[in-house]
Amino acid sequence: MSQLDPDHLNAQRLAGIAPAATAPAQPLDPQTGDGTLIDTPGVRPPLVLNNRGIGDITSIVAGYAENAPPKWWLPAFLTAFGIAQLGGAMILYLVITGIGTWGLNNQVDWAWDITNFVFWIGIGHAGTLISAILCLLKQKWRTAVNRAAEAMTIFAVICAATFPGIHIGRQWMAWFLPPIPNSNAIWSNFRSPLLWDVFAVSTYGTVSALFWFMGMVPDFATLRDRADARLRRNPEGPIVLPFLPVRTDQLRAYIYGFLALGWRMSGRHWHRYEAAYLILAGISTPLVLSVHSIVSFDFATSVMPGWHTTIFPPYFVAGAIFGGFAMVLLLLIPCRELFANMKDIITLRHIDNMAKILLATGMMVGFAYSMEFFIAWYGGNKNELFAFVNRATGPYWWAYWTMITCNVLSPQLFWSKKMRTNVVAVWIVALLVTIGMWFERFVIIVTSLHRAFLPGEYHMFHPTLVDIGIFVGSFGTFMTLFLLFLRFLPVFPIAELKAVLPQASPHHHDDDHGKGNGHGHGHSTNTHGKHAAGGH
Amino acid sequence: MSLLFPKWTNVLPTVFAVAALGGAATAIGGFWYYATPKFWRVGYMPTQPGGGFSHQIHVGKLGMDCRYCHTNVEKSYEANIPNVSTCYGCHSDGKLAKLNSTPSHKEKTQFIRDAYSKDASIDWIRVHKVPDYVHNFPHHVHVNAGISCYSCHGRIDTMPIVHHVESLSMSWCLDCHRAPENHVVPKDKIYDLAFVQEELKARREGSPMTPAATAVLDAIQKAPPENCGACHY
Numbered sequence: 013m014s015q016l017d018p019d020h021l022n023a024q025r026l027a028g029i030a031p032a033a034t035a036p037a038q039p040l041d042p043q044t045g046d047g048t049l050i051d052t053p054g055v056r057p058p059l060v061l062n063n064r065g066i067g068d069i070t071s072i073v074a075g076y077a078e079n080a081p082p083k084w085w086l087p088a089f090l091t092a093f094g095i096a097q098l099g100g101a102m103i104l105y106l107v108i109t110g111i112g113t114w115g116l117n118n119q120v121d122w123a124w125d126i127t128n129f130v131f132w133i134g135i136g137h138a139g140t141l142i143s144a145i146l147c148l149l150k151q152k153w154r155t156a157v158n159r160a161a162e163a164m165t166i167f168a169v170i171c172a173a174t175f176p177g178i179h180i181g182r183q184w185m186a187w188f189l190p191p192i193p194n195s196n197a198i199w200s201n202f203r204s205p206l207l208w209d210v211f212a213v214s215t216y217g218t219v220s221a222l223f224w225f226m227g228m229v230p231d232f233a234t235l236r237d238r239a240d241a242r243l244r245r246n247p248e249g250p251i252v253l254p255f256l257p258v259r260t261d262q263l264r265a266y267i268y269g270f271l272a273l274g275w276r277m278s279g280r281h282w283h284r285y286e287a288a289y290l291i292l293a294g295i296s297t298p299l300v301l302s303v304h305s306i307v308s309f310d311f312a313t314s315v316m317p318g319w320h321t322t323i324f325p326p327y328f329v330a331g332a333i334f335g336g337f338a339m340v341l342l343l344l345i346p347c348r349e350l351f352a353n354m355k356d357i358i359t360l361r362h363i364d365n366m367a368k369i370l371l372a373t374g375m376m377v378g379f380a381y382s383m384e385f386f387i388a389w390y391g392g393n394k395n396e397l398f399a400f401v402n403r404a405t406g407p408y409w410w411a412y413w414t415m416i417t418c419n420v421l422s423p424q425l426f427w428s429k430k431m432r433t434n435v436v437a438v439w440i441v442a443l444l445v446t447i448g449m450w451f452e453r454f455v456i457i458v459t460s461l462h463r464a465f466l467p468g469e470y471h472m473f474h475p476t477l478v479d480i481g482i483f484v485g486s487f488g489t490f491m492t493l494f495l496l497f498l499r500f501l502p503v504f505p506i507a508e509l510k511a512v513l514p515q516a517s518p519h520h521h522d523d524d525h526g527k528g529n530g531h532g533h534g535h536s537t538n539t540h541g542k543h544a545a546g547g548h
Numbered sequence: 549m550s551l552l553f554p555k556w557t558n559v560l561p562t563v564f565a566v567a568a569l570g571g572a573a574t575a576i577g578g579f580w581y582y583a584t585p586k587f588w589r590v591g592y593m594p595t596q597p598g599g600g601f602s603h604q605i606h607v608g609k610l611g612m613d614c615r616y617c618h619t620n621v622e623k624s625y626e627a628n629i630p631n632v633s634t635c636y637g638c639h640s641d642g643k644l645a646k647l648n649s650t651p652s653h654k655e656k657t658q659f660i661r662d663a664y665s666k667d668a669s670i671d672w673i674r675v676h677k678v679p680d681y682v683h684n685f686p687h688h689v690h691v692n693a694g695i696s697c698y699s700c701h702g703r704i705d706t707m708p709i710v711h712h713v714e715s716l717s718m719s720w721c722l723d724c725h726r727a728p729e730n731h732v733v734p735k736d737k738i739y740d741l742a743f744v745q746e747e748l749k750a751r752r753e754g755s756p757m758t759p760a761a762t763a764v765l766d767a768i769q770k771a772p773p774e775n776c777g778a779c780h781y
Contacts, residue, residue: 195584197719240552269552 045433048361059153059512061356066510072353073504074235078264081499082350089499092491099485102478103178111181113478119471120461124479125179127453128486130307131335132172133213134328134449136220137300138336139165143223144296147289153365155508156357160347161340162224163501167493168339169217171486176209178482190214205309212306216299223292225271230285231502232268233275239264282507304332311456318399318460321387327380334373334419335449337366341442343494345435347503357504360433367432370445374423377452381420399460407472408459411451418448585715593711594673598659600709601672607705607741614697614704614739622691625684629672636664675710676701682718682779693772694732694764696744699724705741721779725772732768734760 044050050057060069106113116123139161146154177186189210191200200207239261243249252258275281305325312324341363348354388400403412422444425431432438463470497503510516581587606612615621617630638644639660646653663670678685691697697704702713714720724731730751737743751757757765 195586195715195717195719197717197722236552265552274553 045360046355048359049364049429049433057361058514059156059359059361060509060514061359062353064356064513066513066515069357069504069509069513070234070238070506072357073231073502073506073509074238076351076498076503077235077500078238084350085495085499089492089495092488092495095488096485096492097488099482099488102481102485103174106178106478106482107183111179113476115474115476115479117471117473119464119469120458120473122179122457122461123473124454124475124483125175126310127450127457128483129172129175129179130328130453130457131450132168132175132486132490133216133307134304134332134335134453135339136165136168136172136216136336137304137329137332138340139163139168140216140220140296140300140303141333141336142340143220143227144293145300147293148297152512153362155505155512156359156362157340157344157366158508159224159227159503159505160344160497161336162220162227163497164339164343164494165220165336166217166224167490167497168336169213169220170493171490173213173217174486174489176213205306205313208306209310212303216303219292219296219299223296226285226288226292227505228502229272229275230277230282231506232272233277234506235502236265236268236272239268300333301329304328311460316399316460316464317393317395318403318456320396321384323380323383323387327377327384330373330376330380331419331449331452334370334377334445337369337373338442338445338449341366341370341438342446345439345442347498348435351498351503357509360435363435363438364429364432367426367438367441370441371423371426374419374445378420381416395465399463402463403455403459406459406463408455408462411455411459415448415451415455418444419452422448585717585720589712589715589717591711592675593709594675596673596709597670599656602708603704603710604706604708621687623688625686625688627687632660632663632668632670635660635670640664675712676716678716683781685779691738692735693768694735694738694761695724695728696731696733696738696741698741698744698748699731703741703745722774725774728768728772729757729765732761732764734758734764 044057047061048057048059064072114123114125139158142154142158142161143165146158176189177183180186180189188194188198189200189207191202191207200210243259243261243265247259249259249261252260252263305328308324308328311319312321314320344358345363348358385400388396391397403409422441425437425441431441458473462472607614614627617634618627619630621627639647639657641661642648647657648654659670690700700714700716701710704710731748733744733747737747747758747761
C-alpha cells in the first residue's frame with residue numbers, strides 16, 4: 013500500500029482534497045475586499061493572500077499539474093475537443109469542396125474568415141502586453157496572470173493562423189505565403205501588407221512561444237524534482253494506467269525533465285534566465301504595437317471607404333489589448349473559482365487592475381469609433397461618409413450597435429469600484445467585450461465591403477454552416493489547448509510569485525505590527541520609518 | 549536528477565541539432581532537385597504508336613521543313629499535329645521506292661496505311677504540354693516574333709523519338725520574357741535548328757547580335773509581356 017508523500021499530502025491539503033492542517037484565517041477589513049483593495053498610497057497591498065509561505069506556493073502551483081483534475085475537467089475537455097474536431101471536419105470539407113462552401117460572394121469576398129483571424133490575433137495581445145510591457149514597467153501584479161495570458165496568446169495565435177491559411181482557396185499552395193524560391197518564379201509582393209502580415213504573425217507566434225516556454229523552464233525543473241523525489245522516497249507510487257506499468261511520477265520526471273532542459277536552479281542559471289527574460293521582454297514590446305498595426309494595414313492601405321483610414325493602427329492596437337484583457341478575465345475568473353487556492357494568487361486587486369485596463373482601452377476604441385465618423389464627415393468624401401452612415405443605419409445596423417453597446421457602453425460600469433471588484437459583473441462585461449470585439453471586426457470588414465462604390469454591386473453576406481462550424485471550432489481548439497495547459501503545465505510562474513510574496517521583502521517586526529488590519533504583510537516605508545523613530 | 553538522465557544523454561542535443569540541420573538540408577536539397585519540372589519533365593520520352601515518328605530521319609536526314617507537317621504553327625496557337633493523310637501523302641503504296649525495296653520499312657510504316665484505310669487517327673502521345681491555366685501557348689505569336697522551335701523544343705531534328713528538353717516551368721518562360729535577346733533569331737532562320745543552336749551558343753559566349761537579329765528584337769520593342777494576364781487570362 014503506497015503511503016502518500018509529505019509534499020503530495022501538502023499539495024492535496026492545499027488543493028482542498030485533504031483537510032487543512034491549520035486555517036490561516038485573519039480578520040479582514042471589509043473595505044479591502046479580500047484584503048488587497050487598499051487605496052492608501054503608503055501601503056503596499058499584498059499580491060498573495062492568506063499568509064502563504066514559499067513552500068505553499070510551490071505546492072499550490074505544482075499541485076495543479078500533479079493532483080487529479082477537478083471533476084469538471086474531463087467533461088469540459090471532451091466537449092471542447094469535440095467542438096474542435098467539428099471545426100476540423102468543417103475545414104476538411106472546405107479544403108475538399110472549396111471556398112464556395114462559405115457565404116462569400118463577389119462583393120463580400122472577406123467575411124468571417126478574416127473577422128476571425130483579426131479577432132483571434134487581437135486576443136493574443138493581452139498576453140504579450142502583460143509579459144513584455146508590464147514586465148518592463150515593473151508591474152508586479154503581472155506575475156499572477158502572465159503565464160496563463162501567455163498561454164492564451166499562443167493558443168489564440170494558433171487559432172488565428174488557421175484562417176489566413178484556409179481562406180486562400182488553394183490551401184495546398186499556402187507555401188507561397190513566405191518568399192520561397194520556386195520554379196514558377198513567383199515571388200512575394202513586398203509592397204503588400206498581406207505579406208507583412210505573414211512576417212508579423214509568424215514573428216509574434218515565435219517570440220511569444222519562446223517567452224512562454226522559457227518562463228516555464230524553472231517550473232518544469234520544480235515539477236521534475238518533485239516527481240523524482242517522490243519516486244525515490246516511494247518507488248511504488250501510482251502507475252499511469254491500470255494496464256500500463258509505468259509509474260506516473262517516473263513519466264512526469266522524464267517529460268518535465270526533458271522540458272526543463274537541464275535546469276539545476278543554480279545561481280548562474282537564474283542570472284542567465286533573468287537576462288534572457290529581459291531581452292525577450294524588450295523584443296516583445298515592439299511586437300505588442302507592431303503586430304496589430306500591420307494587421308490593420310491589410311485594410312488601411314486599401315482604397316475601400318471605411319478601411320482607408322490613418323487611425324487604424326493605434327485603434328487596432330487599443331482594440332487588441334481591450335479584447336485580449338477581456339479574454340484573460342473571461343478565462344481566469346472561472347479558473348479562480350474552480351481551482352483551489354487560486355484566489356490567493358489572483359486577488360480582487362488583479363481583477364480590479366484588469367477592469368481598469370478594460371475601461372481605458374474601451375474608451376480608446378470608443379474615441380476611435382467617433383473619430384472615424386468625424387473624419388468621414390470632416391474629410392468631405394461622399395463615399396467615406398456613406399460607408400459610415402451605412403454602418404450605423406444600413407442593413408447591418410444591428411452589428412454596429414452591438415459593437416457600440418458591448419465595447420463602448422458596457423465597460424463604463426467600471427467607473428465604479430464596486431463593479432470592478434464584483435467578479436460576476438466583470439465576467440459579464442468581459443464576455444460582452446469579447447462579443448463586441450468580434451463584431452467590431454465583422455463591422456469593419458463586412459459592412460465596408462457589402463456596399464462599396466457601385467449600387468449594382470451591393471450584396472449581403474449570409475454565413476453558411478461551414479462558416480459557423482469553423483468559427484465555433486476555433487473556440488473548441490482554443491479551449492482544448494487552454495484546458496490542457498491548466499491540467500499539465502505550471503499555471504503560475506513559481507519563482508516570480510515567490511518574489512512578490514510579502515515574505516520576500518522582510519521588514520522589521522514588532523509584536524503588534526499588522527495585527528488584525530487585514531493588510532497581511534503589506535508594509536510601508538512610512539510606517540516603518542515611524543517604528544524606527546519610535547525607538548528601535 | 550543526475551540519475552534521471554544518464555551522462556550519455558548530454559550528446560543528444562548535439563545529435564538532434566545536427567540531425568535537424570542535416571534533415572532540413574536534405575529536405576530542401578531534395579525538394580530543390582527533385583520537385584521541379586527540371587527533374588520530372590525534362591527527358592520525358594513516351595513510347596509512340598508505331599515506334600514513333602523519327603524527326604531525325606524526316607527533318608535531319610531528309611531535310612523536311614517543320615511546317616510541312618505542323619502546318620499552322622505560324623497562324624495558330626497550336627503547332628498542329630498532322631493528320632494521317634499528311635503521313636499517307638508519302639507513305640502510300642507505291643509512292644516511296646524504299647517502301648517496295650525494303651520489307652522492314654514497309655512493316656514499320658504499315659500502321660499508317662492501316663489507319664488511313666480505316667479512316668482512323670493515330671494516337672500520338674503528347675510530349676509537351678503547358679497547364680490549362682496557361683491559356684494555349686500561342687505558337688504563332690512566338691514564331692512570328694523571332695523565337696525558333698529550338699528555344700523550347702531543342703534539336704528536334706536530331707531526335708529519333710521526341711523527348712522533353714526544356715523544363716517549361718514558369719520561371720523558364722520568364723527567363724526568356726525578361727531577356728528576349730538571348731533567344732530571338734532572324735525570321736528566315738527560325739526553322740533552321742542547327743543554325744539557331746550555333747547562333748545562340750555564340751551569343752551566350754559573348755559575340756554580338758547580328759543586325760538581322762537586332763532588327764527582330766527592335767520589332768518586338770524588346771518587351772515581351774511580363775504581366776500575369778499575358779498568359780493567365
